[in-house]
Amino acid sequence: MVSKVITSAVVAGLAVASSARLAGKSSISRPNIEPYPKTLSHPLPTSPQRNKTCSVTSRGSGDDDASAILQAFNDCNNGGTVVLDSDYTIGTALDLTFLNGVDVALSGSITFTDDIDYWVENSFKYDYQNSSTFWKFGGKDVNIYGGGIGLLDGNGQAWYDQFAAEPTLLRPITLVLDGLQGGSWFNLIANSSDILVSDVTINVGSTSSNPAKNTDGWDTLRSDSVVIQDSIVNNGDDCVSFKPNSTNIVVQGLSCNGSHGISVGSLGQYPLEYDIVENVYVYNNTMSNAGDGARIKVWPGIDTAFEPGLNGGGGAGYVRNVTYEMYHNVNNDWIIELNQCYGQSNTTLCQMYPSNMTISDIYFLDFTGTSSKKYDPRVGTLVCSSSEQCYNIHARNISITPPSGKAPQWICNGFDTVDLEGFNCTSS
Numbered sequence: 001m002v003s004k005v006i007t008s009a010v011v012a013g014l015a016v017a018s019s020a021r022l023a024g025k026s027s028i029s030r031p032n033i034e035p036y037p038k039t040l041s042h043p044l045p046t047s048p049q050r051n052k053t054c055s056v057t058s059r060g061s062g063d064d065d066a067s068a069i070l071q072a073f074n075d076c077n078n079g080g081t082v083v084l085d086s087d088y089t090i091g092t093a094l095d096l097t098f099l100n101g102v103d104v105a106l107s108g109s110i111t112f113t114d115d116i117d118y119w120v121e122n123s124f125k126y127d128y129q130n131s132s133t134f135w136k137f138g139g140k141d142v143n144i145y146g147g148g149i150g151l152l153d154g155n156g157q158a159w160y161d162q163f164a165a166e167p168t169l170l171r172p173i174t175l176v177l178d179g180l181q182g183g184s185w186f187n188l189i190a191n192s193s194d195i196l197v198s199d200v201t202i203n204v205g206s207t208s209s210n211p212a213k214n215t216d217g218w219d220t221l222r223s224d225s226v227v228i229q230d231s232i233v234n235n236g237d238d239c240v241s242f243k244p245n246s247t248n249i250v251v252q253g254l255s256c257n258g259s260h261g262i263s264v265g266s267l268g269q270y271p272l273e274y275d276i277v278e279n280v281y282v283y284n285n286t287m288s289n290a291g292d293g294a295r296i297k298v299w300p301g302i303d304t305a306f307e308p309g310l311n312g313g314g315g316a317g318y319v320r321n322v323t324y325e326m327y328h329n330v331n332n333d334w335i336i337e338l339n340q341c342y343g344q345s346n347t348t349l350c351q352m353y354p355s356n357m358t359i360s361d362i363y364f365l366d367f368t369g370t371s372s373k374k375y376d377p378r379v380g381t382l383v384c385s386s387s388e389q390c391y392n393i394h395a396r397n398i399s400i401t402p403p404s405g406k407a408p409q410w411i412c413n414g415f416d417t418v419d420l421e422g423f424n425c426t427s428s
């Protein structure tokens, strides 16, 4: 939610594959991947063959390879392929937003140093939720592929340990795509359009007693026409999250474990801002051991404190035309959580100050599987601040079994529940 660190993103479905990486240089070529089975309303732009390669020699011993990598991007921009087939270290922030027609063939590994003092000072900062990044990609027509063995390692452990002592620490995001038109594979997708993410594995975990915090798999922000598919996410925060101004998004074929769900929001956090999430299709995903399966969270109409470094509410806008279809659940606390009172536990206060964000035309279809024992026999919660701001909420063919085997119950409050087929609603 606030800022995020991904410990490691293994590109193309392989667990941390150090043996494969150490086995020697591998040459990989751009895979041919299309959105499937759901597609966007228009085809993604095609990307011409590259006609030049720029290899980067690693300095080894943990020495900083950032300047050599930057040089390769300069040399191979406008039609080439940057080949990263060794183990590299990055200890300097890299601004790669000048790209135009370049491939990145990452069959090696990239590890960011754990020099917290340096990164706090020098990472790229964004206003949105105090986020920051080690490097950013932007421009036009960029493909990053890992051939099943490429590895990005954010070195999250040092950050989780420091964050436990310092809750306002700004922790960088492993990969930010900022203003990219046409491309593939990233973590924060911001100011971008026509993006395809496919066959990526993200593993986040802490080896100390300090939890890995704020570790979203992918976030979209101010972005249009994005497909995220056929990937594996093991983390402890949102698996995918649609932040302000995410439109025409497809998420399909994911397997998420231990997360906070596939989430719209949070939205409406900042007073005076206007947030839009529209035309989102979440199709045929599996969610296991999560706090939530399908989640929509917007702040109420009043700005109050929530957690250290996190407060909000009062922002306006809308969430419209969001579908979750064929959703397989395994041991999730809430199968569906729709909340128009996010960050505010006082429901009286929430109803006194209804959200300035409308939620409408929402579809939950064909859900299967099990909930966890946490709220048994309750399996979901849908709480709105007012029926004027929350309408056309549909559920159909939802078949969920809580561990007790009892008839599942749903908490439903503050909106017209006529379109929730077969729901047994209680008010708390």
Ligand SMILES: *[C@@H]1O[C@H](CO)[C@@H](O)[C@H](O)[C@H]1NC(C)=O
Pocket (backbone or CB within 6 Å): 048, 051, 078, 079, 101
């Ligand atoms: C390589 O591709 C770039 C961009 O598509 C083009 O401008 C350039 O002329 C090509 N060079 C060669 C040698 O084909």
Ligand SMILES: *[C@@H]1O[C@H](CO)[C@@H](O)[C@H](O)[C@H]1NC(C)=O
Pocket (backbone or CB within 6 Å): 126, 127, 128, 176, 178, 190, 191, 221, 222
């Ligand atoms: C996206 O663009 C906005 C301006 O339109 C800028 O303020 C912001 O820093 C950019 N990047 C991110 C990640 O928000």
Ligand SMILES: *[C@@H]1O[C@H](CO)[C@@H](O)[C@H](O)[C@H]1NC(C)=O
Pocket (backbone or CB within 6 Å): 037, 253, 254, 284
């Ligand atoms: C749903 O996803 C699973 C696993 O990714 C896949 O095997 C199956 O073919 C998909 N089904 C449909 C109808 O797309």
Ligand SMILES: *[C@@H]1O[C@H](CO)[C@@H](O)[C@H](O)[C@H]1NC(C)=O
Pocket (backbone or CB within 6 Å): 234, 257, 258, 289
């Ligand atoms: C899923 O996450 C749980 C923790 O929530 C973990 O114990 C388990 O090992 C993970 N499963 C897989 C297949 O990674």
Ligand SMILES: *[C@@H]1O[C@H](CO)[C@@H](O)[C@H](O)[C@H]1NC(C)=O
Pocket (backbone or CB within 6 Å): 222, 244, 245, 273, 274, 275, 276
């Ligand atoms: C989202 O789009 C609306 C309408 O174009 C705009 O007013 C608002 O500033 C945008 N919000 C963000 C966070 O970029």
Ligand SMILES: *[C@@H]1O[C@H](CO)[C@@H](O)[C@H](O)[C@H]1NC(C)=O
Pocket (backbone or CB within 6 Å): 248, 249, 278, 279, 280, 281, 321
């Ligand atoms: C709703 O969104 C889907 C894509 O998710 C799109 O195909 C459809 O046209 C949208 N419907 C409306 C009424 O905008």
Ligand SMILES: *[C@@H]1O[C@H](CO)[C@@H](O)[C@H](O)[C@H]1NC(C)=O
Pocket (backbone or CB within 6 Å): 127, 128, 129, 130, 168, 308, 309, 310, 311
């Ligand atoms: C950023 O963090 C500071 C310090 O924790 C906090 O006061 C501020 O509200 C945060 N800003 C945003 C935009 O979340």
Ligand SMILES: *[C@@H]1O[C@H](CO)[C@@H](O)[C@H](O)[C@H]1NC(C)=O
Pocket (backbone or CB within 6 Å): 346, 348, 349, 352
């Ligand atoms: C909730 O907010 C209302 C309105 O401000 C207040 O009267 C009430 O005491 C609050 N309840 C709790 C439990 O804080």
Ligand SMILES: *[C@@H]1O[C@H](CO)[C@@H](O)[C@H](O)[C@H]1NC(C)=O
Pocket (backbone or CB within 6 Å): 272, 301, 314, 315, 316, 352, 353, 354, 355, 356
């Ligand atoms: C938010 O809603 C409140 C009423 O709940 C209203 O007084 C206020 O003007 C709204 N603010 C915006 C920015 O729409």
Ligand SMILES: *[C@@H]1O[C@H](CO)[C@@H](O)[C@H](O)[C@H]1NC(C)=O
Pocket (backbone or CB within 6 Å): 326, 327, 366, 367, 368, 397
């Ligand atoms: C209900 O959902 C299940 C699981 O996705 C599907 O197999 C079944 O065909 C659906 N039934 C109806 C009546 O749509």
Ligand SMILES: *[C@@H]1O[C@H](CO)[C@@H](O)[C@H](O)[C@H]1NC(C)=O
Pocket (backbone or CB within 6 Å): 407, 408, 409, 424
């Ligand atoms: C709804 O819940 C009540 C209370 O637990 C239970 O008695 C009733 O059988 C349930 N009805 C259905 C249709 O599941």
